[in-house]
Amino acid sequence: MKTRGDQEAGGRGGGSRTRRPGKPTRDQARNAAFDVVRAVDERDAYANLLLPRLLRERGITGRDAALATELAYGTLRGLGTYDAVIEMCSDRTPDPDVRDALRLGAHQLLRMRVPPHAAVGTTVDLVRLRIGAGAAKFVNAVLRRIGSRTIEEWVPIVAPDPADDPVGHLAIAHGHPRWIVSAFRDALGGSDDLADLLDADNARPLVTLVARPGRSSVGELEEAGADPARYSPYAAYLREGDPGQIAAVAETRAAVQDEASQLVALALTRVPVDRPADDELWLDMCAGPGGKAGLLDAIATYGDLAEPTAGAEPGACFPGGARLVAADVQYHRARLVWQTTRDASVVTADGIEPAWRPGVFDRVMLDAPCTGLGALRRRPEARWRRDPSGIAELGKLQRRLLGTALDAVRPGGVVAYVTCSPHLAETRVVVDDVLRRRDDAEQLDARAFLPEVDGLGDGPHAQFWPHRHGTDAMFLALLRKRP
Ligand SMILES: C[S@@+](CC[C@H](N)C(=O)[O-])C[C@H]1O[C@@H](n2cnc3c(N)ncnc32)[C@H](O)[C@@H]1O
Numbered sequence: 443m444k445t446r447g448d449q450e451a452g453g454r455g456g457g458s459r460t461r462r463p464g465k466p467t468r469d470q471a472r473n474a475a476f477d478v479v480r481a482v483d484e485r486d487a488y489a490n491l492l493l494p495r496l497l498r499e500r501g502i503t504g505r506d507a508a509l510a511t512e513l514a515y516g517t518l519r520g521l522g523t524y525d526a527v528i529e530m531c532s533d534r535t536p537d538p539d540v541r542d543a544l545r546l547g548a549h550q551l552l553r554m555r556v557p558p559h560a561a562v563g564t565t566v567d568l569v570r571l572r573i574g575a576g577a578a579k580f581v582n583a584v585l586r587r588i589g590s591r592t593i594e595e596w597v598p599i600v601a602p603d604p605a606d607d608p609v610g611h612l613a614i615a616h617g618h619p620r621w622i623v624s625a626f627r628d629a630l631g632g633s634d635d636l637a638d639l640l641d642a643d644n645a646r647p648l649v650t651l652v653a654r655p656g657r658s659s660v661g662e663l664e665e666a667g668a669d670p671a672r673y674s675p676y677a678a679y680l681r682e683g684d685p686g687q688i689a690a691v692a693e694t695r696a697a698v699q700d701e702a703s704q705l706v707a708l709a710l711t712r713v714p715v716d717r718p719a720d721d722e723l724w725l726d727m728c729a730g731p732g733g734k735a736g737l738l739d740a741i742a743t744y745g746d747l748a749e750p751t752a753g754a755e756p757g758a759c760f761p762g763g764a765r766l767v768a769a770d771v772q773y774h775r776a777r778l779v780w781q782t783t784r785d786a787s788v789v790t791a792d793g794i795e796p797a798w799r800p801g802v803f804d805r806v807m808l809d810a811p812c813t814g815l816g817a818l819r820r821r822p823e824a825r826w827r828r829d830p831s832g833i834a835e836l837g838k839l840q841r842r843l844l845g846t847a848l849d850a851v852r853p854g855g856v857v858a859y860v861t862c863s864p865h866l867a868e869t870r871v872v873v874d875d876v877l878r879r880r881d882d883a884e885q886l887d888a889r890a891f892l893p894e895v896d897g898l899g900d901g902p903h904a905q906f907w908p909h910r911h912g913t914d915a916m917f918l919a920l921l922r923k924r925p
Contacts, residue, residue, distance in 0.1 A: 471506040472546070472568055475513035479542045482518060482823045489518055489822050517549040518822035519644050520617040523593075524548040526600035531587040532580075540577045543569045547585045552593040562586060616640035621830045622815060629864035631900070635909060642909035643819045649680040650701050650913075651688070654736055656744025656762075657695035657784075663688065672912065673894050674704040675748030676737065694782060699733045700817075702906040702913035703862075707734045707807065709891040709904070710858040711741050711760040713920060715804045717854070719745075720763030722804040727793045727847055729768035730775025732782030734809055734860075739783040742766045753893030764804070769793065794842045800849045805856055808847040810840045812861040812868050816915030819908060833867050840868060844876045844921075848883050854925040856886070861917045864905055869917040873903065877921070886920040 474496045481487035493514055497507050517524070524545045528536070536544060547565035550556040562585045570578035591599075601614035609627060613620040618640055627636050651668055653660050653676050660670050663678040666688040671677030677699075680688075690696035715722065724742055729735040745762030766786040770776040773790045780788040791797040793808070813833060818825045840861070847857045861868050877883060888904040889895075895911065898904040903919040 469564055469568065470500060470502050471510040472513060472564055473572075474500060474502055474510040475517065476543060476546055476568055476572065478510075478514040479517055479546060480539060483538060483542055486827070489514055490820070512554065513546060513549065515646070515822040516553055517545050519825075520549055520553060521545060521823075521826055522619065523597075523600075523614055523617045524552070526614050527552070527588055527596050528584065530596075530600055531584045536580070536584075537577075539573055540569065540581060543573065543577075543581055544584055544588075547581065548588050551585065551589045552596065558589040562589060612637060612640060617644060618818075618825055619828075622818075622825055622828070625815065625830075625865045628866050629869070629905065629915075630907075638909040639907060639915075642907075642912075643825075645819065647700075647819050647908070647914075648912065649685055649698060651678045651680055651685060651691065651696055652676050652699040652704050652733075652737055653678065653690065653696045654740035655747040656740050658690040662690050663696060666690070671701055674701045674708065675751070676708075677701045677704055694736070697733065697736055697782070699737070700914045700916070702911065702916035703733055704737055705892055705895065705906075705913075706809075706858060706860045706904075706916055706918040707737045708741070708746065709888060709918060709920065710805055710807055710856065711738070711746055712754070712758045712891045713805070713856045713886065713922070714755070714758075715855055716925075717804055719761045722764035723802060724764055724766045724805045724807070725798070725803040725847075725850055726766060726768040726779075726786075726807040726809070727843065727850070728770060728809050728811060729779045729788075729807075730770035730772060732768070732775075732779035734807055735766070735768040735779050735786060736782040738807060739766050739768070739786045743785045751894045755890075758891075767798070767803075769797070794839075794846050796846055796850060798850060801852045803850050803855060804852065805858075806847045806851050807858050807860065808843055809858075809860040809862075810843055810868075810872075812836060812840070812863040813865060815863040815865055816906075816908075816917070817862050820914075833865065837867055837872060840872045841876055844872060845880075848876070848880065848921065848923060851923045853882075853923050855923050857883075857921045857923070859917075859919040859921060862914055864907070864915040864917055869905070869919070870903060873919045873921070882924050883921045884924060886922055888918045888920045891920065892918075 478489050478493050481492055482489050528544050550561035566578050566582045569581045597615045602610035604611040609623050613623045626639055651663050653663050660678050668678035668680045671679055685691050685698050726735045741760055742764040746759040750759055768779045768786045769789045769791040771792045776788055776790040813828055844859055851857055885902045887902040889898045889901050897910045906913045906916045
């Protein structure tokens with residue numbers, strides 16, 4: 443694979459080298475994608491924030507914008523796989539900017555339908571202009587080697603043998619860090635769809651909208667071009683177009699919200715709590731930026747206006763008239779909640795040093811701070827930024843917050859413990875630990891409050907999955923304070 447001749451052509455070696463970051467090339471899409479990949483690598487930029495800005499500023503639209511997006515996001519998702527192939531095809535460690543260009547070229551060669559001569563030629567042109575002639579020669583040589591095989595041929599060469607190391611193999615084959623593959627395998631609990639999950643994580647999620655009841659309707663979103671969703675009675679899928687252009691979204695009567703986020707909030711409102719609805723007091727304890735609070739606020743006020751779902755308990759639709767308090771420890775996030783909700787009382791408050799008296803709430807939503815491993819498909823680079831070292835610290839915070847959430851509900855009241863992560867150390871282990879230490883709470887079968895959704899696991903909690911439900915991998919446990 444590696445030849446000595448490449449050594450001279452490689453990396454920084456000699457030749458005229460000009461570095462002109464941001465200098466436009468005629469290939470605007472590749473230029474923008476390169477800038478995004480560089481910014482993510484060099485200064486921890488967020489691709490999903492930077493790319494739309496670059497496209498706007500440079501007037502890149504239509505097919506070019508779609509190409510830039512696929513190039514940047516696909517390259518970032520597949521970094522682990524591409525780096526393994528690049529290493530096999532290079533005789534030296536490329537400088538960071540050269541490596542980013544190689545990653546971009548590798549993505550085109552291995553996962554896009556770009557003809558090989560175009561993938562190599564355009565990447566070499568970009569490197570010549572942006573980095574230098576010596577680097578361009580090196581990139582040309584490495585990309586030609588990469589293009590000599592398909593991704594299916596490369597994987598068995600660069601990945602561990604699946605028989606010896608199935609997790610290591612999947613990590614390289616599906617572009618995920620090994621520790622995340624291992625955490626997903628544990629959370630799936632022996633089912634054989636781990637590769638499907640990793641594939642789903644590599645696909646761009648559908649834009650899902652929520653029509654907040656009493657303020658908007660799925661019908662209104664359908665008129666704006668969305669399709670009714672699979673599970674949530676308040677959700678609609680927007681297959682194309684900018685959600686910000688929809689009047690209901692612009693007026694915060696509707697919003698972009700993953701379907702599982704809607705369903706976990708809805709499940710909390712469906713648990714009977716044996717108190718007149720208009721006496722009920724609800725708390726969203728970690729509410730920022732306000733997605734779930736926006737839906738809870740509307741249901742608390744107007745009620746669950748959807749047709750009762752087949753299999754739902756009679757009277758399971760909340761009739762409305764309750765009050766919601768929404769809290770977040772960060773002032774700027776509490777402000778976002780205030781902008782999203784209409785009737786809720788919003789406070790900046792620390793859930794572990796409660797600003798409220800114990801035992802006053804009927805329903806508490808605890809959407810706990812977590813690793814966010816369940817939403818990796820939303821941020822292409824996120825999987826490479828996370829590391830497992832924070833999980834123990836987060837676990838301590840999650841346990842304390844769940845303890846104070848249980849303290850906050852009155853006997854007979856209910857707590858929804860939610861994470862946007864399927865990692866067992868953030869989900870079942872936290873719930874089991876907290877319940878083991880106290881005898882005033884019990885776990886309900888959360889699946890019973892989501893009769894419209896199957897495949898949520900063995901219970902009593904409910905675990906959503908991107909490959910099964912098309913949602914984020916959201917976890918829900920429902921805990922009742924014993925009367
Ligand atoms: C997963 S996010 C919540 C997302 C939100 N429920 C939604 O649907 O938009 C977790 C939130 O918890 C907040 N948080 C972290 N520690 C907290 C604490 N001790 N008390 C209250 N909020 C906290 C964070 O600021 C963050 O906004």
